[in-house]
Amino acid sequence: MKKIALFPGSFDPFTKGHEDIVLRGLKLFDEIIIAIGYNSAKSDRYFKIDFMKERIESTFKHLPQISVQTYSKLTAEFARENQAKFLLRGLRNTTDFEYENTIAQVNKHLHSELESIFLITSPPYASISSSIIREVHRYGGDVSAMLPYSL
Numbered sequence: 001m002k003k004i005a006l007f008p009g010s011f012d013p014f015t016k017g018h019e020d021i022v023l024r025g026l027k028l029f030d031e032i033i034i035a036i037g038y039n040s041a042k043s044d045r046y047f048k049i050d051f052m053k054e055r056i057e058s059t060f061k062h063l064p065q066i067s068v069q070t071y072s073k074l075t076a077e078f079a080r081e082n083q084a085k086f087l088l089r090g091l092r093n094t095t096d097f098e099y100e101n102t103i104a105q106v107n108k109h110l111h112s113e114l115e116s117i118f119l120i121t122s123p124p125y126a127s128i129s130s131s132i133i134r135e136v137h138r139y140g141g142d143v144s145a146m147l148p149y150s151l
Contacts, residue, residue, distance in 0.1 A: 005029040005086040005117065006079045008071075010039045013047050013133055014056050017125035019148040021090040022066060024119055031065050033082055038072040046134045055149040075103075076110035087116045092126050 007022055011034070025032050034056055036049055053068050060066040071078045079087065087107060089100050097118075104116035133143045137151070144150070 002030040002083075003028070003086065004031045004033065004082065004084040005088040006033050006035050006075070006082065006084040007088040008035040008037055008075045008078070010045070010130070011036050011052055011056065012045050012130050013147060013151075014052055014059070014149075015125070015128050015130060015133060015146055016148050017090060017092070017121055017128045019059060020122050020125050021088065021119050022060070024122075025088045025117075026063070026065065028117065029086060029088070031067070032088065033084060034060075034066065034068045035075070035078060036068065036070045037075065037078075038070070046138070055151075059148045074110060076107045076114055079107075079114055080111055085113055085115065087114060089116060089118050090121050091118050092121045092129070 005025055005028070007025065009018070011018060022032055022034065036053055036056075038049070049070055053070060056068045060068070075087070079085075087104070091097050091100060100116070100118065107114050107116065128146050133146050137143045
């Protein structure tokens with residue numbers, strides 16, 4: 001049976017840190033679905049979802065085992081619909097762990113076969129966050145070194 005992982009997030013924007021987690025995840029999984037969620041807690045996106053989906057798809061166009069989808073439902077339900085038994089997540093620090101641990105527990109409750117797999121962010125990307133990129137971009141700063149695609 002194929003090992004399918006879901007890599008969910010708002011990806012506003014998708015960073016080099018996210019790219020690193022996906023590429024490293026390919027060593028563990030047969031297929032990775034990058035799932036861009038409509039997050040009710042983040043109603044005002046900086047980058048449009050369709051724009052981000054196109055950028056992520058272009059980043060991984062040479063890797064057919066990676067797909068990009070959007071969804072607007074519980075992550076556990078979306079994973080079930082796509083036969084994904086794993087959630088792939090990246091951790092930059094202990095704050096990320098505390099947040100992700102809570103989400104992992106709820107997802108496990110909602111979908112008992114769903115396992116959350118955490119990869120520690122590679123050191124060159126540990127300081128990159130989507131919120132910092134948005135702020136730098138908003139004020140005209142150069143964010144190209146933090147993104148795996150061109151804006």
